[in-house]
Amino acid sequence: MPSDFLMPKLGLTMEEGKIVEWLVDDGTLVTKGTPVLRIETDKVESDVEAPADGRLHRTGETGRTFSCGAVIGYLLGEGEPVPATAITSETVSGPLPDDARKFISPNARRVARDLGVDVSLVAGTGPGGRVVSEDVEAFAASRPAAATRPTPAPAPAPAPAPAPAQASSTVPSGAGDLPATVAARQLADLLGVDLRAVGIDPADGRVTREAVARHVRSLLAGANPPIASGVATPPAPAPQPAAPVAAPAAAAKPALAPPTQTPTEIRKFSGARGTIAKRMHAALQEMAQLTLMMDADLDAVVADRKRRQDAASGAVPSYTDYVIAATARALREHPIVNSQVVDAGIALLPEIHVGFAVAVPNGLMVPVVRNADQLDLAALAAETSRLAEAGRTGKLRLPDLEGGTFSVSALGMFGVDGFTPVINPPNTAILGVGRLRDDVVLRDGTVGTTKRLTLSLTWDHRVLDGAPAAEFCRSIVQFLAAPAD
Numbered sequence: 001m002p003s004d005f006l007m008p009k010l011g012l013t014m015e016e017g018k019i020v021e022w023l024v025d026d027g028t029l030v031t032k033g034t035p036v037l038r039i040e041t042d043k044v045e046s047d048v049e050a051p052a053d054g055r056l057h058r059t060g061e062t063g064r065t066f067s068c069g070a071v072i073g074y075l076l077g078e079g080e081p082v083p084a085t086a087i088t089s090e091t092v093s094g095p096l097p098d099d100a101r102k103f104i105s106p107n108a109r110r111v112a113r114d115l116g117v118d119v120s121l122v123a124g125t126g127p128g129g130r131v132v133s134e135d136v137e138a139f140a141a142s143r144p145a146a147a148t149r150p151t152p153a154p155a156p157a158p159a160p161a162p163a164p165a166q167a168s169s170t171v172p173s174g175a176g177d178l179p180a181t182v183a184a185r186q187l188a189d190l191l192g193v194d195l196r197a198v199g200i201d202p203a204d205g206r207v208t209r210e211a212v213a214r215h216v217r218s219l220l221a222g223a224n225p226p227i228a229s230g231v232a233t234p235p236a237p238a239p240q241p242a243a244p245v246a247a248p249a250a251a252a253k254p255a256l257a258p259p260t261q262t263p264t265e266i267r268k269f270s271g272a273r274g275t276i277a278k279r280m281h282a283a284l285q286e287m288a289q290l291t292l293m294m295d296a297d298l299d300a301v302v303a304d305r306k307r308r309q310d311a312a313s314g315a316v317p318s319y320t321d322y323v324i325a326a327t328a329r330a331l332r333e334h335p336i337v338n339s340q341v342v343d344a345g346i347a348l349l350p351e352i353h354v355g356f357a358v359a360v361p362n363g364l365m366v367p368v369v370r371n372a373d374q375l376d377l378a379a380l381a382a383e384t385s386r387l388a389e390a391g392r393t394g395k396l397r398l399p400d401l402e403g404g405t406f407s408v409s410a411l412g413m414f415g416v417d418g419f420t421p422v423i424n425p426p427n428t429a430i431l432g433v434g435r436l437r438d439d440v441v442l443r444d445g446t447v448g449t450t451k452r453l454t455l456s457l458t459w460d461h462r463v464l465d466g467a468p469a470a471e472f473c474r475s476i477v478q479f480l481a482a483p484a485d
Contacts, residue, residue, distance in 0.1 A: 002083050003052045005073035007039070007066040010398045014041050015209055016183045018065040019072065023047070026058045030075070037072075044396050050075065057082050067183035067209065108133045109192060115140045119192070180207035187212045201278070205269050276364060283425050288461035291420045292470060296477040298322075298436060298451040304483050317381035319453070320410045323433050324354050325380055326479035328372035331406055334472040336464050338405050340426040346463055355404030355424065356384060358391040365391045366424055368404040377484070412436060418454040428463045431476070432456030 007017050017039040024036055035047040036056065050056070054075030066072055074083060111133045112119045122139045124131035178195050180188075184207045188195050191212075198215045201208045269277045283289070301322045308316050317325075331338045331352045339348050352373040355366040367387035372380060390396045407424045412435035421432040434454035441450050457473045464472075 002077070002080055003054055003075040004071050005036075005051065005056070005075055007060070007068050007070045007072050008048055009068035010041065010046055014068060014398070016065050016067045016181060017041050019060050019062050020045060022058055022062060024056060027055060029055050041398070044398055044401065045394055046397060055080075065182040067186050070186065108136050109194065111136045178207060179205060181209060183209035184212050191216055279425060280422050283423050286425070287423055287428075289423055289458050290461050290466070290469075291456055291458040292466070292473065293418045293454050293456050294470070294473045294477060295439075295452050295454055296480045298453060298480060300481055301483050302436075302451050315378065315381040315385055317377050318384070319412070319436055320356065320408065320433060321377065321381045321384055322480060322483055323410070323431070323455075323476070324356060324369065324372060324384065324408050325375075325377055325484070326476045327406065327408060327431055328352050328354055328375075329479050329484070330472055330475035332373050333475055334468065336468065337429050337459070337472050339428050339463060340405070341428065341460070341462060346428075349405050351405070353403050353405045355407040355427075356387075357407065357409040358388050360391055360394075365396060365401065366404060366407055367391055367396055367400045368402065370403065406430070408433060412453060418456045421456060421458050423458055423460060429457065429459040429469075429472075431473075432458070 010017075018041075020038045020040050022037045024030060024034070030036060030050045031053050032050055034050045036050045037048050038045055039048055052075050054077060057074045057076055058072070059074070060066055060070075060072030076082065108131050109119065111117075112122070115136065117136050117140050119131060119136065122131050122135050125135055179200065180195055184195070184198075187193070187209050188198070188207075193212055193216060195207050195212070198207050198211050200206060201211060298319070301319065305317060305319070305322070331354075335348050336346070338352055339346050341347070351371060353368050353370045354372040355368045358365050358367060367390070369375070369380060369383050369387070375383065387396070387400060390400065404424065404427065406427055407421075407430040409421045409430060410433035411419055412433055415435055417434040417437070419432050419434070421430045423430045432455065434456065436451055436453050438449045439452045441448055455473055455476060457469060459469045
C-alpha cells in the first residue's frame with residue numbers, strides 16, 4: 001500500500017514549510033532515514049528523511065509552500081501505481097456544519113454565489129467528492145428552481161445557520177486577490193470558507209491559517225464571524241426584519257497611514273521577519289514590561305579572560321559568555337525569573353536553558369544553551385561558538401532554537417551602552433548587555449579606571465516586582481565580579 005509522504009511538523013510553532021530542494025530524483029528507491037528533501041520554515045532550513053522504505057514519487061513542487069501534514073509525495077512498493085491525488089488533511093476542533101463538510105473549491109463557491117446556487121444541494125465529482133465549478137454550472141442548468149435562492153431583500157431575513165458575512169467593496173472582488181498563506185488557502189478550500197470573511201493578520205499582512213480556524217470555530221459557536229481587515233461585519237439579524245447594524249467603528253482595526261513619500265521598496269512582514277514582528281508585538285501587548293539598568297565591574301573577567309588567552313587551551317570565552325554563565329548561576333538562586341505565565345498562574349521551570357541573540361542576514365535568531373547552569377565556562381563557550389556559527393551559516397536545527405527559559409541580547413559590539421530589550425515569549429525576562437568601557441573611579445582617594453559594562457534587565461511585572469528584579473540583576477553583577485571556572 002502506498003505510504004503518504006507528508007510535510008513534517010518539526011516544531012511546536014511550525015505551520016508550513018517551503019520545499020527548497022529535492023535531494024533525490026523522482027522514482028528513486030529510498031530507505032527509511034535517507035535525507036530526501038530540504039525544507040525551509042520561518043526559522044531554519046532542515047533536511048527531511050524518508051519515513052519508510054519505498055520508491056519515491058514526488059508531488060510537491062520545488063519552491064512551493066505546504067502546510068504541515070500536506071501530502072508532498074508517496075513512497076510506493078514494488079509495482080504499486082501512483083494513487084489519485086488526495087485532499088490535504090486539516091482539522092478544526094468541534095463538529096462541522098453540513099455546509100462545511102462539503103469540499104468546495106473557491107472557484108466553485110464564487111460561481112455558486114454568482115448563479116445563486118445552494119452548494120449544499122450540489123453533488124461533487126472532483127477528487128474526494130469535491131464540488132467544482134462544473135458541478136455548480138450543471139446543477140444550475142438542470143434544476144434552476146431548486147438551485148436558486150431568492151435575491152436578498154434590503155433587510156435580511158433570519159437564517160437557519162450562521163453564514164460568513166459578505167465583505168464590502170473595500171475588500172478585493174475575489175478571494176484569490178486576497179493575500180493569504182498557503183496553509184490558510186488549503187484549510188479554507190477544504191472547509192469551503194470564503195477568505196474574504198476572514199481577517200488579515202496585521203503583522204503578517206496576509207490571512208493566516210489560525211484566522212481561518214478561529215473564523216470556523218466562531219461559526220460553530222454561533223458567534224459573529226471575525227471582523228475582516230478594515231471592514232466591520234454586521235451582526236446576526238434579529239428575529240424580526242430590521243436594517244443591518246454595522247459593528248462599532250472602534251471594533252475595526254484602523255488602517256495604517258499611507259507612506260508620506262514614494263517608497264523605494266516595500267518589504268513584507270513574512271518569513272523570519274514576520275515571525276519576529278508578531279512575537280515582539282504580542283510580547284509588548286500581553287506583558288507588563290519594565291526595564292532597569294545596572295553597571296557591572298569586569299576587571300576580574302578581563303583578567304580571567306587574559307589568563308585563558310595566554311594558556312591557549314580550548315575556546316576563549318567571550319565577554320557575553322561570562323554574562324551567560326553568571327546569569328545561569330543567578331537564575332538558580334532566583335527561580336522566579338526562570339518561569340513563564342500559564343493559565344493556572346506562574347510556572348517555575350526546573351531546567352535553565354539560556355538563549356542568546358545572534359544577528360543573521362534576514363533578522364535575528366535566538367539559539368539556546370541547554371542546562372547552562374551545569375556547564376563550566378569552557379564548555380559553555382564551545383557551545384555558544386557552535387550555535388553562533390550554525391546561526392550565521394543557516395545550519396541551526398529547530399531543537400537548537402526551542403525551549404529557552406531566559407534570553408541574553410548583546411549590543412555592546414555596536415557601541416551601545418544600555419537599551420530596552422523586548423522579552424522573548426514565553427520567557428518572563430531578558431537581559432541586555434552593553435559595551436565594555438573604561439570608567440574613572442576613586443579608590444581610597446586615588447583616581448583610577450575600571451572596566452565596566454551596563455546590564456539592562458527587562459522583566460514582566462506580572463511575575464515579579466522591581467525589588468526582586470533588582471536583586472536578580474545584582475546577583476549577576478556579583479557573579480561577574482568573581483567569575484567561576
